[in-house]
Amino acid sequence: MPQYIRLIAQGKYTEAYMVNRESNVFPAILGRTCDRPCEPACRRGRLDGAPVAICRLKRVAADLRGEISHLLPKIPKESNGKRVALIGAGPASLTVANDLRPLGYEVTIFEKQNKPGGLMRSNIPSFRLPERVLDEEVGVILDMGVEIRYNSPVTSLDALLKDGYDAVFVGTGAPRGKELDLPGRHDTPEDKPRIHIGIDWLESVAFGHIDKIGERVLIIGVGNTAMDCCRSSRRLGGKDIKVMARRPRGFFKASPWELDDAEEEGINIVINHAPKHFVVENGVLKGMQFERLEWDADAKKSRVIDEVFLPADDVILAIGQENAFPWIERDLGIEFDKWGMPAVDETTFQSTRPGVFFGGDAAWGPKNIIWAVAHGHQAAISVHNHCQGVPVTDRPRQGSSLISQKMGISEWSYHNDYNPSKRQKMQHVDLTKRFQQLNIEVELGFDPEQTAREVQRCLNCDIQTAFTENRCIECDACVDVCPVQCLTITRDGDEADLRTRLSAPAINLTQAIYASNPLPQTGRAMVKDEDVCVHCGLCAERCPTAAWDMQKFDLMIPYAGAPCTTSSVLA
Amino acid sequence: MPSIAKPIATHPTLQRNSLGLTIRDYEGSMSTLCAGCGHDSITAAVIRALWELDTEPHMVAKLSGIGCSSKTPTYFVSGAHGFNSAHGRMPAIATGAAAANRDLLYIGVSGDGDSLSIGLGQMCHAIRRNLRMAYILENNGVYGLTKGQFSASSDIGSKSKRGEPNRMAPIDPVRLGLALGATFVARSFSGDKEQLVPILKAAFTHRGFALVDVVSPCVTFNDHEGSTKSYKHTRKNTLRATQADFVPPQSEILAQITKSGTTAVTMHDGSVVNFTAVPKDYDPTDRRKVAAYLDDQPANAVVTGLLFIDPNAPDMHELSQSSPTPLRDLAYEKLCPGSAELERLQEEFR
Numbered sequence: 001m002p003q004y005i006r007l008i009a010q011g012k013y014t015e016a017y018m019v020n021r022e023s024n025v026f027p028a029i030l031g032r033t034c035d036r037p038c039e040p041a042c043r044r045g046r047l048d049g050a051p052v053a054i055c056r057l058k059r060v061a062a063d064l065r066g067e068i069s070h071l072l073p074k075i076p077k078e079s080n081g082k083r084v085a086l087i088g089a090g091p092a093s094l095t096v097a098n099d100l101r102p103l104g105y106e107v108t109i110f111e112k113q114n115k116p117g118g119l120m121r122s123n124i125p126s127f128r129l130p131e132r133v134l135d136e137e138v139g140v141i142l143d144m145g146v147e148i149r150y151n152s153p154v155t156s157l158d159a160l161l162k163d164g165y166d167a168v169f170v171g172t173g174a175p176r177g178k179e180l181d182l183p184g185r186h187d188t189p190e191d192k193p194r195i196h197i198g199i200d201w202l203e204s205v206a207f208g209h210i211d212k213i214g215e216r217v218l219i220i221g222v223g224n225t226a227m228d229c230c231r232s233s234r235r236l237g238g239k240d241i242k243v244m245a246r247r248p249r250g251f252f253k254a255s256p257w258e259l260d261d262a263e264e265e266g267i268n269i270v271i272n273h274a275p276k277h278f279v280v281e282n283g284v285l286k287g288m289q290f291e292r293l294e295w296d297a298d299a300k301k302s303r304v305i306d307e308v309f310l311p312a313d314d315v316i317l318a319i320g321q322e323n324a325f326p327w328i329e330r331d332l333g334i335e336f337d338k339w340g341m342p343a344v345d346e347t348t349f350q351s352t353r354p355g356v357f358f359g360g361d362a363a364w365g366p367k368n369i370i371w372a373v374a375h376g377h378q379a380a381i382s383v384h385n386h387c388q389g390v391p392v393t394d395r396p397r398q399g400s401s402l403i404s405q406k407m408g409i410s411e412w413s414y415h416n417d418y419n420p421s422k423r424q425k426m427q428h429v430d431l432t433k434r435f436q437q438l439n440i441e442v443e444l445g446f447d448p449e450q451t452a453r454e455v456q457r458c459l460n461c462d463i464q465t466a467f468t469e470n471r472c473i474e475c476d477a478c479v480d481v482c483p484v485q486c487l488t489i490t491r492d493g494d495e496a497d498l499r500t501r502l503s504a505p506a507i508n509l510t511q512a513i514y515a516s517n518p519l520p521q522t523g524r525a526m527v528k529d530e531d532v533c534v535h536c537g538l539c540a541e542r543c544p545t546a547a548w549d550m551q552k553f554d555l556m557i558p559y560a561g562a563p564c565t566t567s568s569v570l571a
Numbered sequence: 572m573p574s575i576a577k578p579i580a581t582h583p584t585l586q587r588n589s590l591g592l593t594i595r596d597y598e599g600s601m602s603t604l605c606a607g608c609g610h611d612s613i614t615a616a617v618i619r620a621l622w623e624l625d626t627e628p629h630m631v632a633k634l635s636g637i638g639c640s641s642k643t644p645t646y647f648v649s650g651a652h653g654f655n656s657a658h659g660r661m662p663a664i665a666t667g668a669a670a671a672n673r674d675l676l677y678i679g680v681s682g683d684g685d686s687l688s689i690g691l692g693q694m695c696h697a698i699r700r701n702l703r704m705a706y707i708l709e710n711n712g713v714y715g716l717t718k719g720q721f722s723a724s725s726d727i728g729s730k731s732k733r734g735e736p737n738r739m740a741p742i743d744p745v746r747l748g749l750a751l752g753a754t755f756v757a758r759s760f761s762g763d764k765e766q767l768v769p770i771l772k773a774a775f776t777h778r779g780f781a782l783v784d785v786v787s788p789c790v791t792f793n794d795h796e797g798s799t800k801s802y803k804h805t806r807k808n809t810l811r812a813t814q815a816d817f818v819p820p821q822s823e824i825l826a827q828i829t830k831s832g833t834t835a836v837t838m839h840d841g842s843v844v845n846f847t848a849v850p851k852d853y854d855p856t857d858r859r860k861v862a863a864y865l866d867d868q869p870a871n872a873v874v875t876g877l878l879f880i881d882p883n884a885p886d887m888h889e890l891s892q893s894s895p896t897p898l899r900d901l902a903y904e905k906l907c908p909g910s911a912e913l914e915r916l917q918e919e920f921r
Binding site: 046047410417418473474475477479480483484485486507521522532534536538541544 | 575576577578579580581582583584585595602605606607608609611612614615761762764788790794802803806
């Protein structure tokens with residue numbers, strides 16, 4: 001990540017995009033929609049409470065990039081003679097196609113809808129992810145010569161297998177929204193439903209089958225799907241929209257920023273209400289009856305205070321998704337557990353039937369896009385192994401390198417200054433403007449000034465302090481100069497003991513303490529608490545013997561048919 | 572683009588002293604000395620000592636002459652007063668400043684060239700007057716700023732970077748100080764902050780001239796095999812005569828003076844210096860015994876510690892019975908009573 005953030009800082013958006021694309025395949029899409037599992041891990045948050053806006057920067061690179069077609073892997077004219085079927089045109093399958101096409105595989109995707117993208121299209125509203133962005137990045141993969149069959153739901157895996165594919169990948173997602181079988185659920189007419197399943201409703205909106213909703217809307221559930229439902233309702237005529245949560249704030253599944261965005265649009269998030277039953281009179285939905293709850297401190301136990309009725313014209317159920325494989329015959333050698341989930345190997349993504357692989361939400365239930373992409377990469381390695389007669393358990397190993405960044409006296413290859421800027425705030429389209437059309441993208445993206453600030457917040461964690469103990473003369477220069485007091489020269493001891501004797505308290509117990517071998521002159525150890533190191537490089541700068549050096553760590557992740565290459569644009 | 576400015580980022584648990592200041596508030600600009608210079612470690616020790624003493628930065632005056640050591644006042648307490656004077660003339664400037672304002676804490680930083688060659692006479696007279704100041708002599712046995720010639724503190728036989736041995740006898744500032752009647756004499760090592768910081772705290776509190784000779788290796792010209800002022804040689808030959816622990820007045824009740832062989836010396840302001848692990852019969856208040864102790868140690872030993880202290884000797888102002896109010900606080904009419912008064916005074920001598 002620091003690698004592409006530095007490239008953005010240098011204005012090399014295309015290169016940054018390609019570094020990003022190598023592992024995540026959809027930088028423009030994920031730069032808008034990602035759940036951001038990386039941001040809580042970002043060490044900047046330890047210093048000023050807010051991680052680098054990695055996700056937003058990803059979008060900057062994607063929005064400002066130039067031509068990339070010449071940088072994409074070359075697609076061989078000749079087939080390698082192997083045919084692979086991918087079921088579902090979502091992020092997992094598309095990643096498999098992305099990795100296998102350059103190796104000459106004939107790839108066929110079966111998609112039930114008339115457009116590709118899977119959940120990225122059907123469940124993510126266009127005001128968060130514009131269709132052109134989705135089409136462009138999905139198109140790059142389809143243009144690699146992927147055969148895609150639209151309107152072709154697979155109804156029998158057995159039949160597909162009989163077509164003689166060398167491998168089959170199941171990337172069908174978790175397509176079934178959870179039902180809420182409370183009294184009154186089925187009392188409204190089926191041809192004019194006013195009680196909707198969230199993901200199905202979003203899909204109908206995405207494909208234009210639904211274009212309006214009642215003024216009073218209740219959303220049941222408070223995950224990210226609920227956020228997409230309430231904000232879509234806001235654009236389709238909803239005026240009084242309530243998201244009904246069973247538990248108090250701090251225990252919601254939705255990402256905090258998605259909650260913020262919904263509330264900015266006037267959505268009311270109502271806590272401590274448990275749905276009791278639907279209120280339907282003469283086939284007309286009137287609203288819902290709720291129990292008001294009181295929770296203990298950690299929201300484990302609750303008691304009912306009283307009941308309330310909330311009127312509604314429409315109710316949308318957004319309480320989760322499930323996998324469903326009615327189209328996979330149970331006698332094909334693919335084992336399922338009692339919950340109907342396939343038995344999938346966590347490393348190889350292979351089912352119990354060799355040659356049939358699962359990935360994305362289809363493998364272990366709902367996760368997110370970035371996980372689906374990661375699954376796709378691993379499954380592609382397995383498919384490649386399987387087709388080449390190599391055991392799928394033979395995984396290519398990761399590689400790594402560590403290279404000094406010293407360019408001369410007081411010269412480092414990276415910008416080592418610490419920028420005290422706060423995390424930049426995303427600008428949004430005016431409230432009045434954004435509701436005029438369903439597909440007006442709300443987030444404007446970072447402007448150049450915001451981008452310039454945000455990239456400088458990165459602490460360059462990949463550029464590490466490397467210590468060579470036999471060079472150290474124990475002059476204390478590094479200890480004295482460190483702005484965050486992370487270095488100590490002291491007698492060695494076990495970690496718990498060392499933590500009590502450091503220049504500054506080592507409070508983060510999840511961050512291991514580094515201790516060197518005995519130093520030449522006194523036999524003491526150089527001890528580093530990495531926790532809040534800002535990688536300014538001053539320890540190396542002030543080291544007279546180059547015992548400290550700033551070295552760039554590169555992790556080389558293998559992909560199908562491409563073991564351990566560094567980024568193609570930088571090599 | 573690389574930067575060598577110290578980032579403003581700080582550790583989240585950064586402590587504050589009773590003035591509400593962090594240790595970072597006692598820093599100065601970034602050092603331009605060679606990486607690994609002992610002087611930078613001494614600077615860090617000064618910063619720590621002043622922070623721990625809750626010293627108000629504007630009550631400090633930093634004074635120096637010329638040399639690598641004399642550059643260092645720039646690198647600590649940027650909020651203090653400062654005067655970078657002519658070569659070897661820092662004691663005269665300090666004397667003048669102290670005469671005008673006796674309330675400030677004077678910290679002089681000098682080197683072996685500035686103090687033992689060009690400024691030797693100046694230093695001697697500051698000692699003689701018992702000028703109230705901490706005089707830190709950053710001693711590296713070499714003229715670093717002029718590319719590594721032997722200095723007046725180079726030991727006989729110590730080799731230059733080119734391998735040439737020194738033949739002239741060194742001036743030892745500790746023995747010189749003892750002989751001249753200095754009221755506070757210490758030696759330490761830049762690589763030993765555990766010892767140096769409490770010595771500096773005692774020196775900053777001492778009412779009189781506190782001479783602190785600090786062996787401070789020059790990484791560029793005098794840190795090789797054959798040098799007697801290198802990190803390696805100093806570590807190998809250090810003989811810690813005393814370990815002094817400084818106990819400020821307000822926490823005196825917490826001091827535990829129980830160990831045998833411990834001597835406690837009460838300073839003028841009520842703080843206490845606890846001497847622990849001193850050799851048998853060592854009395855840091857007996858000038859002759861300290862000198863005799865030094866005589867008995869092997870020639871190559873680098874004897875460190877707070878070696879001698881006399882907390883009760885009168886300082887310059889007491890000796891000259893000057894105004895207890897700092898001169899700068901006196902009204903102009905009182906400092907300069909006018910020509911009539913001068914006339915009257917001169918009349919007395921006719």
